Amino acid sequence: MKNRVPAARQAYRLCQLCSDRQGAGAPTFEVVKGLECFVCGGLMDETTNMAEKAASRARRFEFRTFAVGVSLPDGVQEREDELRSELRLKGSETIKTQAARLVAVKLAGLTRKGMDKMKPDITVLLDFGANEASVTSRPVFFYGRYTKPAGVQQRRTLCEHCQGAGCKKCRGTGFDLRPSVEGALRKKLGGFSGSDRMIFTWLGSEDRESRVYPPGRPFVTEVKNPRKRRFPKKFGARLRSGLVSVSSGKALPSKPIRLPSFRFVTRIKAVAASKIAPEGLAELRSEFRRAPVTFERPHNRPTTKTVYWVSAKARGRTLLVEAELDGGLPVKRFVSGELVSPSVSEVLKTEVGCRSFDICGVKEIGEFGFAEVTWGEEKN
Numbered sequence: 001m002k003n004r005v006p007a008a009r010q011a012y013r014l015c016q017l018c019s020d021r022q023g024a025g026a027p028t029f030e031v032v033k034g035l036e037c038f039v040c041g042g043l044m045d046e047t048t049n050m051a052e053k054a055a056s057r058a059r060r061f062e063f064r065t066f067a068v069g070v071s072l073p074d075g076v077q078e079r080e081d082e083l084r085s086e087l088r089l090k091g092s093e094t095i096k097t098q099a100a101r102l103v104a105v106k107l108a109g110l111t112r113k114g115m116d117k118m119k120p121d122i123t124v125l126l127d128f129g130a131n132e133a134s135v136t137s138r139p140v141f142f143y144g145r146y147t148k149p150a151g152v153q154q155r156r157t158l159c160e161h162c163q164g165a166g167c168k169k170c171r172g173t174g175f176d177l178r179p180s181v182e183g184a185l186r187k188k189l190g191g192f193s194g195s196d197r198m199i200f201t202w203l204g205s206e207d208r209e210s211r212v213y214p215p216g217r218p219f220v221t222e223v224k225n226p227r228k229r230r231f232p233k234k235f236g237a238r239l240r241s242g243l244v245s246v247s248s249g250k251a252l253p254s255k256p257i258r259l260p261s262f263r264f265v266t267r268i269k270a271v272a273a274s275k276i277a278p279e280g281l282a283e284l285r286s287e288f289r290r291a292p293v294t295f296e297r298p299h300n301r302p303t304t305k306t307v308y309w310v311s312a313k314a315r316g317r318t319l320l321v322e323a324e325l326d327g328g329l330p331v332k333r334f335v336s337g338e339l340v341s342p343s344v345s346e347v348l349k350t351e352v353g354c355r356s357f358d359i360c361g362v363k364e365i366g367e368f369g370f371a372e373v374t375w376g377e378e379k380n
C-alpha cells in the first residue's frame with residue numbers, strides 16, 4: 001500500500017518555484033517544467049518578462065519608489081488552495097505574494113528604484129493572465145498662492161451657450177473661453193506634470209474684476225496620475241489682462257482632509273445713496289473692531305464671522321473701505337447688508353453698494369489636516 005506522500009507527489013507536479021513556496025513540512029514534489037506545473041501552468045516563468053514590461057511602462061513616469069500588484073488568472077489561487085488543504089500545508093507565501101516579490105526585485109534592478117508598499121510614487125499592476133503591465137502614479141497635491149489682475153475669473157466655468165456640450169462659441173471645448181486662474185494653472189501644471197486631470201480647491205474666492213495681490217490666495221490642486229512629480233515654487237502665466245502668478249508652491253504630503261480657515265484684507269470701492277459724513281467713517285472704525293457679524297447663509301444655517309478692523313475714506317458718495325474679514329464672509333454683502341448684519345450700510349444708515357473689491361492679503365489660520373491612511377495600494 002502506498003503512503004500519502006508518494007501519492008501526493010504523483011498528483012501534484014509542480015515547477016521549482018511553486019514547489020519551493022509550499023514551505024516546511026511539504027513533501028518533495030516531482031518538479032516539472034512550468035507549463036506542466038499543476039498550480040501555475042508556467043505563469044511563474046513570466047516574472048522576468050513581466051518585470052521588463054513593467055520597467056518599460058514605468059519609464060514614462062518620474063518616480064523614486066514603486067509598489068507591485070498582481071492579478072492572476074482564475075483557477076491559479078484555487079489550485080494552490082486545493083493543494084495546501086489536501087496536504088495540510090501552510091506554505092511560506094501565496095503565489096501572488098511570490099510573483100509580486102520576484103517581479104519587484106527584478107524591477108528594482110532594472111529601474112534602480114526602491115520598493116515602498118505604503119506610499120509608492122507609482123504602482124505597477126501586473127495582469128499575468130493578459131500578460132499586461134499598467135502603471136498608475138500617486139497624485140500630487142500641489143499647494144500654491146496665486147495673484148491675478150482684474151478681468152480674470154478664478155474658476156473655469158462651463159460655456160453658457162452649450163453648458164459643456166461643446167459648440168462653436170467655445171470652439172468645442174465646453175468651457176467659457178474667457179481667461180481664468182484655473183485655466184492658466186491647468187495649462188502650467190499640465191506642462192509640469194504631463195497630466196491634464198486635476199481637481200482644484202480654493203481658499204475662498206473673489207470677483208472676476210478683483211485683483212489679488214501678494215502673497216496671493218491659497219489653493220490646492222490634486223494632479224492625478226502625474227508623469228512628473230516636481231513642480232516649481234514660483235511660476236507665472238501671461239494672459240491678455242495681465243499676469244497670473246503662483247508663489248509658495250510645494251507638494252503637500254498627502255490629500256488634505258481639512259483645510260485651514262483664513263482671514264483676508266480687502267480694499268473696497270463702494271458708492272452710498274447719500275453723502276457720507278466724517279462721523280459715519282469714525283463709526284465704521286469703532287463699530288467693526290473684532291466685531292461678530294451674522295451671515296444668514298442661503299440654504300444653510302446662519303453663521304457668525306468676525307470683522308477685525310475697518311478703515312474708510314469718503315469723497316462725497318464714494319467710499320474707500322479697507323477691512324480685514326474672516327474667510328467666508330462675502331464682501332459685497334458685508335457692504336450692502338443683504339443677509340449680513342451689522343454691515344457698512346447698516347452702520348452708515350444709508351444704502352451702500354460695492355463697486356469692486358481687491359484682495360490684499362490672505363492669512364491662513366491653522367493647518368491643513370491630513371488623513372492617516374495612504375493612497376490605496378493593492379495588498380499582496
Ligand SMILES: [Zn+2]
Binds near residue numbers: 015017018037038043
Ligand atoms: Zn508553478
Ligand SMILES: [Zn+2]
Binds near residue numbers: 160162163165171
Ligand atoms: Zn459651448
